[in-house]
Every structure is written in structure tokens, then in C-alpha cells.
């Protein structure tokens with residue numbers, strides 16, 4: 140990407156950009172003529188996706204292969220962007236992993252890795268890329284949470300807790316930045332048909348629907364949006380009406396079979 144062009148054209152950075160919800164978001168942003176920086180671990184897959192986006196939309200696309208769960212990865216991304224002279228207009232923190240099963244049976248390092256990616260990298264990238272946006276008085280950060288953010292979920296304990304962090308963190312930063320011209324918002328998909336969620340379940344949404352919700356979140360004003368009406372209703376019931384203990388027990392019953400096979 141040429142430095143001069145970067146400074147005058149709108150650029151979006153999307154993490155977890157070559158698959159599922161992230162790929163659908165890059166399609167929408169590319170459709171708006173934004174240049175893109177795609178980040179994920181699998182550099183070859185990012186390249187294939189970048190070439191396609193460039194061919195179909197005529198935008199410039201850069202890729203950076205990074206494991207964002209590694210300490211130091213967010214700073215590497217921020218330094219790479221600065222080195223390339225890229226001013227970030229939109230950051231979409233989408234990369235995430237899930238982990239199903241009882242915590243007692245789960246490798247502790249995987250629990251930690253999930254938190255480092257789903258929560259740690261989201262917070263650090265927000266903290267690193269927000270200041271220049273505030274200084275310019277424009278920009279947007281979309282953090283992908285999930286309906287799991289709204290209540291504790293047995294067998295998805297670390298995952299749901301990481302998403303609760305993303306939701307709470309983003310809502311607070313939204314309040315801090317309301318008067319700055321920078322848009323900060325959390326988008327919570329429910330079950331969505333991607334590699335992360337291959338379970339058969341009713342009401343599953345398409346990644347493109349979530350991407351549409353992200354685009355409308357960018358135009359909106361509130362701190363948090365849930366994708367889809369059924370998911371919105373469920374987050375209201377599980378997050379507001381039921382006590383957390385009841386929500387956790389219901390999740391335990393409904394996910395037991397998927398998690399334990401009995």
C-alpha cells in the first residue's frame with residue numbers, strides 16, 4: 140500500500156478476517172470502497188482472501204499474519220501500521236476462539252490463551268488504536284462480543300466470560316468517547332453458521348447477516364447491538380430477567396449433551 144494514498148483514503152483493520160463473520164465484514168467494508176488490513180494467524184488464507192477482495196472491489200488490501208493471543212502481538216500490529224503510514228479509520232476486533240467443556244477437564248493453557256485473544260487483544264488493540272482516532276476526532280471501533288456476553292454459560296465458561304469482558308469494556312469506552320467523534324460499539328452475534336459453530340441448531344444466522352448488523356452498528360449511536368431479533372430477545376431474558384445462577388443452570392442443562400455427550 141502506498142503511504143501517500145493511505146493517509147487520504149479510509150482504511151479498516153479487521154482481525155480474524157479471512158473466514159466466517161470477519162470475512163463477511165471485510166466484504167461489506169470493501170463494498171464501501173475502504174482499503175483493508177487483514178489480520179489472522181493463517182497468512183496464506185489471508186492472502187487468498189485479500190487477492191479476491193482486491194480483484195472484486197478494486198481496493199488495496201494488506202495482510203499481516205499474527206497470533207493475537209501472543210503477548211506483544213497487538214503492539215506489533217500497531218507498530219506495523221505506524222511503519223506503513225496507515226491511519227486506521229475503522230478497527231474491527233473480530234478474531235476469537237471458543238472452548239467447550241467443563242473447566243475441570245480443560246487444559247489450563249487453552250483457557251488462558253482464549254482470554255488472551257478474546258479479551259486481552261481486544262482491550263489492548265482498542266487502547267492502542269483509539270488515541271489517534273480521538274486526536275483526529277473521527278474513527279470507529281467495533282468489538283465483536285456475542286450473546287454469551289449477557290449471562291454465564293456452563294461448559295462455555297471462559298468463552299462467555301471473555302465476551303462479557305468485551306461487552307462491558309466496550310460499553311464503558313463508548314461512554315468515555317461519546318463526545319469525541321469516535322464511534323465505539325460492541326456487536327453480539329448469536330449462533331452463526333461458521334467454522335466456530337458447526338452445531339445444528341434452530342435460528343442460526345448467516346455471517347452476512349452479522350456483517351449487516353456491524354454496518355448498521357457503525358451508523359448507529361448506542362454502545363451495544365445484538366444481531367437478530369430472537370438473539371435480542373434471548374439476551375433480554377438471560378441477561379436481565381433471570382438471575383445469573385438460573386441462567387448458568389439452564390445453560391448447563393442445554394449444553395450438557397454437546398459438551399459431555401450424555
Ligand SMILES: NC(=O)c1ccc[n+]([C@@H]2O[C@H](COP(=O)([O-])OP(=O)(O)OC[C@H]3O[C@@H](n4cnc5c(N)ncnc54)[C@H](OP(=O)(O)O)[C@@H]3O)[C@@H](O)[C@H]2O)c1
Pocket residue numbers: 154155156157158159160161178179180181182184205206207208209233234235236237256283284285286327328329330331332333334335336
Ligand atoms: N459463530 C458463532 O456462533 C459466534 C457467535 C457469537 C460470537 N462469535 C464471535 O465472532 C467472531 C468470529 O468468529 P466466527 O464465528 O467467524 O469463527 P471463525 O470463522 O472461526 O473465525 C475466527 C477467526 O479468528 C481468527 N483467529 C483465531 N485465533 C486467532 C489468533 N490467535 N490470532 C489471530 N487470529 C485468530 C481465525 O483465523 P486464523 O485461524 O487464521 O488465525 C479466524 O479467521 C469471534 O470473536 C467469535 O467469538 C461467533
